[in-house]
Amino acid sequence: MNVSGTGIGSGIAIGRVVRMPEPLPEPVDRPSALSPAAEKARAAEALxxxxxxxxxxxxxxxxxxxxxxxAQAMFAEDPMLESDLDARVDAGKTAERAVHEAYAAYRAQLLALGGYMAERATDVDDVSQRVIAELLGQPAPGVPDPGHPFVLVARDLAPADTATLDLEQVLALVTIGGGPTSHTAILARDKAIVAIVAADGASVLRDGDEVIVDAENDLLVTDPTPEELEDAEARRAARAARLSAPLTPGALADGTPVPLLANLGSADAAVAALAAGAEGVGLFRTEFLFLDAATAPTVAEQQLEYGRLLQAFDGKKVVVRVLDAGADKPLAFLDDGHEDNPALGLRGIRALRAHEEILRDQLSALAAADAEANADLWVMAPMVATVEEAEYFSALAHELGIRVAGVMVEVPSAALLADRILRASDFASIGTNDLTQYTLAADRLLGTVAALQSPWNPAVLRLIAEVGAAGRASGKPVGICGEAAADPLLAVVLVGLGATTLSMSPAAIADVRASLLRFDSAQAAALAEAALSADGAAEAHAAARAYADGIR
Incomplete structure (x- = not known):
């Protein structure tokens, strides 16, 4: 039996299954033998x-x-949760039971909100389990250690466990739940772990079962035949050879340059990105400066961080996205109240326009950092949906000293109006994660609709083609900074659709570089046409693969 899921990256692994232990049992609901003050002190110490x-x-x-x-640690310090927990202790609950109930109630609230917040429910569950284990004096839930390399199968994996996996022992990761942009998937991609998420059929696997984890083909092969094992081993060896090849600039077989850039979340990741062959930065997420702050950081504080990044990429292109936050990523200083559908609410450029002083400070800090560095700074606005929004951002950015100002294409309206939006902008960068979400009307963070979360869908590819055509007509660059660029075969398709640069997790650069070198410009265009002609995502992927196999 083979199991389908959503592959993270393009690796392949062979090994025997070890299941993640079941969570701690629910604490018994019994009256506390201690005073409320003593129980609160126990809870505070554990938190x-x-x-x-x-x-x-x-x-x-x-x-x-x-x-x-x-971000997860902040769940253990949330004042609202602490207040709820204290109230339950005052009602006679034990600290263990109060933690369980308070976090369960918070989890239910996140699930009701949907989107980004719903995906954080797993993080809340993990914090609850860790606090209860601390209170009971038991080891925190974690990854098993069978004493040999293994394929870890879990219902879902907490970020704290994914972040510290022993890659000498964990050959691959398979989760039954989760989605392609959950924290588990993000960290798996960042650490170059072979992984498949949203693999519902993996629930039947047992400890000791031999499997092939084929992330490139979104497939978990159970009880593989000798022939399947031999093929997987050959593919694994071939990939290892590609990853050890010398670092060269990204290009097609005919020499057409396709710069390969890195998606980064902080300047601390610069050294590793450069070592992986990144030719610059295609997406620098600035949210890390804002997420744990009660007030927006000052211009000076921001300038210092941006300066670190620009110095690290001296002489190279660096594309910075201004703050992408709003109702689905709430910040105290951007909170305009509850929204029933935050994914369609006041977020991205909309939220920044409503609080223009934050945008002005960020642009001023970026311009000041740029004046003291030798990098090639480009700045873009998130979630642009109209020509007027593009005009607004470009005018303000240029007014405040930004030389190159562009937009992210993440909603269908921006793709359909790309020719006009590019007249108002210096460049466009396509965020394929959100573009796929909004095109397919399927929340990109929910495992229940993970099957729809494929940028291979011809509807998504057609919108990308619109932007590519507008870029060619205007002579302006069109980059890809969503996770689609990390798929080696899809990367070639994206270039065939008009992408001029590709930005991805640094761990994906070597695979993408090798894939581009297999095809010339005409073949990339033919691959794109084959995918566009299909009726669905799976058919588009199969059509592109068949074409690619035919020219090997």
């Missing part, structure tokens, strides 16, 4: 210990893990 441990793991892992685990 502080868990927050400190999560931060320690984040610092140890670095990169995207540090940001993810910092």
């Amino acid at each position: 502080a210990a868990v927050a400190a441990e999560l931060r320690r793991r984040g610092e140890q892992a670095g990169g995207a893990a540090a940001e993810v685990l910092e």
Whole structure:
């Protein structure tokens, strides 16, 4: 039996299954034998210990893990949760039971909100389990250690566990739940872990089952035949050879340059990105400066961080996205109240226009950092939907000293109006994660609709083609900064559709570079046409693969 899921990256692994242990049992609901003050002190001590441990793991892992685990640690310090927990203790609950109930109630609220917040429910569950384990004096839930390399199968995996996986032992990761942009998937991609998420059929696997985890083909092969094992081993060896090849600029077989850039969440990741062959930065997410702050950072504070990034990429292109936040990523200083459908609410450029002083400060800080560095700074606005929004951002950015100002194409309206939006902008960068979500009307963070989360869908590809055509007609660059660029075969299709640069997790650069070198410009265009002619995502992927196999 083979199991379908959503592959993360393009790796392949062979190994025997070890299942993640089941969570701790629900604490018994019984009256406390201690005073409320004593129970509150126990809870506070456990919460502080868990927050400190999560931060320690984040610092140890670095990169995207540090940001993810910092956000998770904040769940252990949330004042609203603490207030709810205290009220339950005052009602006679034990600290263990109060933690369980308070976090369960918070989890239900996140699920009701949907979108980004719903996907954080797994993070809340993990914090709850860790705090309860701390209170009981038991080991925190975690990855098993069978004493040999294994394929880890879990219902879902907490960020704290994904961030610190022993890659000498964990050959691959398979989750039954989760989605392609969950924290688990983000960290798996960042650490170059072979992974498949949203693999519902994996629930039948047992410890010791031999499997092939084929992320490139979104497939988990169970009880593989000798022939399947031999083929997987050959593919694994071929990929290892590609990854060890010398670092060269991204290009097609005919020499057409396709710069390969990195998606980064902080300046701390610059050294590793350059070592992986990144030719610059195609997406620098600035949210890390804002997410744990009660007030927006000052111009000076921001300038310092942007300056670190620009110095690290001296002489190279650096594309910075201004703050992408709003109702689905709430910040205290951007909160305009509850929205029933935050994915369609006041977010991205809309939220920044409603609080223009934050945008002005950010642009001013970027311009000041640029004046002291030798990098090639480009700045773009998120979630642009209209020509007027593009005109607004470009005018303001240029007024405040930004030389190159562009937009992200993440909603269908921006793709359909790309010719006019590019008249008002210096460049466009396509965020394929959100573009896929809005085109297919399927929340990109929910595993229940993961099957629709494929940028291979011809509707998404057609919109990308619109932007590519507008870029060619106007002579302006069109980049890809969504996760689609990390798919080696799809990367070629995207270039065939008109993309001039590709930006991705640094771990994906070597695979993408090798894939581009197999095709010339005409073949990339033919691959794109084959995918566009299909009726669905799976058919588009199959058509492109068949064409590629035919010219090997």
